[in-house]
Amino acid sequence: MNTKVAVVTGAAGGMGKAFVRKLIADGCRVAGFDISQDGLDDLGAELGSAFLGIRADLTDPDAVTASFAAVATAFGGLDILVNNAGTCFMSEFPNIPADEFKQQMALNFETAFHCCQNAVPLMLERDGVKKIINISSNGAYNFDVFDPPPYRASKAALDTLTKDLARRYATDKICVNSIAPAMTETPLFGVLSDAVLAKAIAQMPHGHAMQPEQIAGWVGFLAGPMGDVSSGNVFILNQGRDVR
Numbered sequence: 576m577n578t579k580v581a582v583v584t585g586a587a588g589g590m591g592k593a594f595v596r597k598l599i600a601d602g603c604r605v606a607g608f609d610i611s612q613d614g615l616d617d618l619g620a621e622l623g624s625a626f627l628g629i630r631a632d633l634t635d636p637d638a639v640t641a642s643f644a645a646v647a648t649a650f651g652g653l654d655i656l657v658n659n660a661g662t663c664f665m666s667e668f669p670n671i672p673a674d675e676f677k678q679q680m681a682l683n684f685e686t687a688f689h690c691c692q693n694a695v696p697l698m699l700e701r702d703g704v705k706k707i708i709n710i711s712s713n714g715a716y717n718f719d720v721f722d723p724p725p726y727r728a729s730k731a732a733l734d735t736l737t738k739d740l741a742r743r744y745a746t747d748k749i750c751v752n753s754i755a756p757a758m759t760e761t762p763l764f765g766v767l768s769d770a771v772l773a774k775a776i777a778q779m780p781h782g783h784a785m786q787p788e789q790i791a792g793w794v795g796f797l798a799g800p801m802g803d804v805s806s807g808n809v810f811i812l813n814q815g816r817d818v819r
Contacts, residue, residue: 577702579603580650581798582643584633584690587614587749589761589812590710594657597795599625603655605779606646608633608690612728634678635661643693653697655798656803658687658733659710663763676725684736691740695749704748704803708794709737711755712810717817719778721771730755734809741788741807754793757813758784780814 578741581598585591588606592614598605599622606627609615616678626647631797646653661683666677687709688740698705714722715730734753758775764784767775793810794800811817 580646580652581605581655581657582646582653582690582694583657583659587611587618588629588659589763590759590787591659592618593791594794595626596624597788597791598655598657598798599743601725601795601799602651603798606642606650608660609640609693615703619655621667621716626684633654633690634648634681636689639686639689642692643697645696649796652701653694653705654692654701654703655706655708656694656698657708657710657794660692660707661710661729662684663714663722665721665767666723671723671725679725680729680732683726684732685732689735691736695721695744696742697747699747704750704800706802707737707740707749707751708797709713709733709751709753710790711737711753712812713755713757713811713817714809715755717757721767737809745806750797750802752797752802752805752807753809754790754797755787755809755811756790757811757816759790760784760786777815780816783813784812 581603583591583594586595587609593604595607604625608629608631612630616620619626629642631642634638664679713732714727714728737751737753758779
């Protein structure tokens with residue numbers, strides 16, 4: 576059996592590290608893209624030759640192209656892409672600077688768009704079922720919580736991309752899905768005030784935030800053979816919080 580090759584963007588972040596570890600544990604070779612060289616070096620020291628760290632500013636389309644070329648050279652192709660890079664800026668409407676709005680859309684949507692542009696040609700050269708897994712957010716659907724409008728819009732755009740590519744490449748055996756978690760404990764918690772964070776966690780039915788490893792389990796499921804029959808779906812993970 577050929578070893579699957581995966582790319583995880585935002586690999587050195589809280590959820591990114593969990594995704595990288597899960598995919599390597601499942602037998603993949605993983606290239607991690609991130610702006611943090613120190614974070615990539617730490618993962619490399621932990622994971623060894625199964626991990627390739629590539630420092631890149633994914634808001635630069637040329638850097639994205641060069642990064643995927645490096646993956647093709649090092650690993651020979653690509654089977655799995657996890658678009659995880661992103662963040663949430665907390666300026667509230669209407670007081671959102673134009674530069675912040677542009678940066679929010681660039682980090683959360685444009686990076687994934689350009690990664691998909693570069694990943695699909697590599698995937699079309701591979702046998703079997705290939706996977707694109709976009710990390711969205713409950714913020715695209717739940718309007719009771721604190722997420723600012725640009726963050727919601729960027730994640731909703733990502734889910735529309737998911738559905739378009741799923742339909743476009745179904746017969747090419749490229750499955751494209753989104754995972755949309757609610758409150759998950761990552762370093763992004765640090766951008767919230769204590770009061771906002773406590774209120775958001777209190778809304779979770781289990782009384783606590785989810786963990787990156789739980790989301791990584793869904794990534795592993797979709798990346799594995801059981802995910803071969805799913806495409807064009809948005810999997811909302813929120814402990815049942817928003818069932819009406």
